Amino acid sequence: MGSSNGQRLGITEPISLAGPTDDDLMRTRKLEKYLRDVNLYESQEEAVSREEVLGRLDQIVKIWVKKISRAKGLNDQLLQEANAKIFTFGSYRLGVHGPGADIDTLCVGPRHATREEDFFGELHQMLTEMPEVTELHPVPDAHVPVMKFKFSGVSIDLLYARLSLWVIPEDLDISQDSILQNADEQTVRSLNGCRVTDQILRLVPKIQNFRTTLRCMRFWAKRRGVYSNVAGFLGGINWALLVARICQLYPNAVPSMLVSRFFRVYTQWRWPNPVLLCAIEEGSLGLQVWDPRRNPKDKYHLMPIITPAYPCMNSSYNVSTSTLRIMMDEFQRGHEICEAMEKNEADVDWDTLFEPFTFFEAYKNYLRIDISAENADDLRNWKGWVESRLRQLTLKIERHTYNMLQCHPHPGDFSDKSKPLYCSYFMGLQRKQGVPVGEGEQFDIRLTVKEFKQAVSMYTLRKPGMQISVAHVTRRNLPNFVFPGGVRPSRPSKGTWDSRRALERKVSSHTKPGADDGRKRKQTDDNVDTHLRNAKCHATMPSSSGEFREGSPIVSTISSSSINLQFEHMDANELVGSNREKVENNLTDSIRDSRNSVEVSSHNGKVDGPMIGDPRNKGLSFNSSNSKDAEKLAIEKIMSVYPFYIIISLDCSALIFNPIMLTVIWLNFTSLNKAT
CATH class of the missing domain: 3.30.70.590 (Poly(A) polymerase predicted RNA binding domain)
Known part of the structure; x- marks a missing residue:
């Protein structure tokens, strides 16, 4: 999956290994200054306060689990070893949180500590009686049950995972798939946040560049009104996965380049082709993973962004026809502005990109x-x-x-x-x-x-x-x-x-x-x-x-x-x-170009063959002097890893009026039949 030199992270080779020019470095310095000037970084004092709150919360859940273990009559040895542990995930764990942001936390408890009676009952009562806890709001019926509250002024979202273990070790590694053994659905979903966050950090080549770029894209999405999972746009984890994929495709790029390539790639992306950081593994526990060939609901997902930890799921199932259209418009706008900046057009700078949508x-x-x-x-x-x-x-x-x-x-x-x-x-x-x-x-x-x-x-x-x-x-x-x-x-x-x-x-x-x-x-x-x-x-x-x-x-x-x-x-x-309409025309052009694209050999979600710009590359039919054409072809190659998703998910009404698309799908379908 990955390599020590950072040149192979993901299911395909990178699009380019090119590093930054002097202009790229200058634009990156300006971007970093802009992000500091708009107060996206917390102060050292606030960082210390957060650490103290997390330490205090960890102590509280340890007291809680011993209290309920004693009430349930566990023997002296189990009582002595009784333990619970706090993990973080989301923006805080990724290192891209800003001042006043929530901390997403997960409490992992043993098999005898139930969610309904003990977590939302006893622990809730303990928190209610603490003066430093305010605005306590339990949501036990949510898709992922959560307790929301403020602890000494720090906002906390606390999830609960009930493992099948009698004792939770202090060095527990929740990245292992075995941790999901005999877990209920709420526990699997609650663990997913931590497991996905840790996997993202393993799958990006240069974490600091990833963090700066993600911080930028989160701010951009909020300014342009497309940051909200609940409203049908994309939330924090979705933007993290999209940025991580760009980091894989351009492993030596600096943040200003990564922002530009983000818009360049996703303006050309043919949804519902999925964005994947790694191959989708079936796993050994029989949990359902995202697969539109087997799961009827998955066929209707418009913008699949797949989580990299087992069980792999679509993190963006909330996206609708309207919100996808709006986001594609915004990607196109971002692409045009970044191109203008790279051409050093007057009056176009980072302020332009981040103009709020009125x-x-x-x-x-x-x-x-x-x-x-x-x-x-x-x-x-x-x-x-x-x-x-x-x-x-x-x-x-x-x-x-x-x-x-x-x-x-x-x-x-x-x-x-x-x-x-x-x-x-x-x-x-x-x-x-x-x-x-x-x-x-x-x-x-x-x-x-x-x-x-x-x-x-x-x-x-x-x-x-x-x-x-x-x-x-x-x-x-x-x-x-x-x-x-x-x-x-x-x-x-x-x-x-x-x-x-x-x-x-x-x-x-x-x-x-x-x-x-x-x-x-x-x-x-x-x-x-x-x-x-x-x-x-x-x-x-x-x-x-x-x-x-x-x-x-x-x-x-x-x-x-x-x-x-x-x-x-x-x-x-x-x-x-x-x-x-402009975006759709671009996508149609991309599909047309894909008819002439190079054959790729796929197995287990990985693509063989040289990368764009690789001196070993002899087989790609494009003029190497035209780097944007080369990138366009590379993006088509990336999306051809899973051609059958297009067959299942496309609106059939589009085929009646689009013979080009019909031809491409027929060719993909023919290839798929031969492969299977």
Whole structure:
């Protein structure tokens, strides 16, 4: 899998072993300075405080396990040896956490320490009685059960793994697959975070370069609004896996190069080809691993990013059609900016890449989801539940409108300071571009919203006062509290990369009628609206402003007319632009090129043969002077490791209109039949 010189980590050879130029080193120094200036690194004092909290937490779980062992009548020897141990994972273990970040922790306990009675019972009670513990919030029914709390001001997410051992040794190695023997599903999922984190650190060639690049990409994703697993985008572990794969493909690159290559590779990536750091091992314990040939649910994953520890799973199953489209747009934007930086274009620097996405300027239509509760604890619990279900609303809208109405969920909540027990979520709405609009056509999503609210109302811990309401609002009727400082900007953003590109494309579309201008999601200037033809959007609102009247309670049901969206003739120019067509054209070009690509020999998830740029390379049919063409071919080669995933996962409707794709799939299918 790996090699001592760092040239072979992963399932394929690297794309390039090239090191940095002087310009790359200069851009890396600027990037590192930028990350420090925006306060992404914690102080030494905070680092010491975290270490102290983790040490204290480890002492507490050791006291806890001895207490329950005594209560259960274990013999003196077992009582003396009774032990539990704390492990860390996630951003803290990877070394990319920032000031005030949560620490993901795992408590590993023996077989007689149960999750329900002992962890969520006795340990919860012990923490409740400690003055340094605040905001204690157990979530036993979560997919991965967790206790959330603050310990001396440090945020902790604590999971529990119950092993089949009577005694937990202090030098326990949880990377061994045998640790999963006879473990229940919750324990396997809880252990997965630590096992995956440790495996990532083993599979990257230069850890410090990986850390700086990941810190950068996490910050970028948050600024651009695509960092949120629960909203259907990608979370911390997803970004870590994507960055780790780029580090494998460019083992000698410095962070500025890795950021650029990140966008270059994933702009060309043909999802649902999976991203893998290592081969998927079947294992000896019979646990289910990600395999769309065997598992029906795996066939529908749109953006598989596979965890490297057994049992290998797709870490990004939350991604939807809409959120994948949004992320591909953002990858394309990042790629264009990095290319401009490498060409030393004026006014393009790291500030440009990290410009925040102005969500509330981007769309004309939004869904507003308001929730309320009677006290702060109830609101925290209610928020957690509603947030976990919001992704279902996106999926339902996509499905019920046959993907014609696209959703962009904002990955955070907003609150009005005058209403402390209320909070709001927003989704941008737009018609799918490139689809003819029928006269009088409308999107009626009242039943969709009703289904969503009914599902949310099934919350088993729901209490009186926990309410939810959904309404359609237009951009001009957005509440002021969603804007920075609670002040609505008098004009849309000017002078940003997005606004300049939007203007360039607008000019291009006027000078080249009918040309595909690859518009971005960002539409920055309301003045442009006057030049758009036949653009109307009607909706019946709960009040004339589209907002809830001051002082009126948020109710759990709304009138059927308040989510009746009509788009009589909404021109694609008026709605938020998109790079999607440009991205799809690039992917089609990549598929076309793959017909001429070199044959690869695959076995056990590994690819034989020389790497791009290797002096031993004699068999690749491309002009070596064109490095980008070479990289494009290398990416195709990487994705051909698992060609059968494309056959299973592609939307068959695309094949009817895409003979090139059909030919490539037929060729892959023929090769697969011969191989099997």
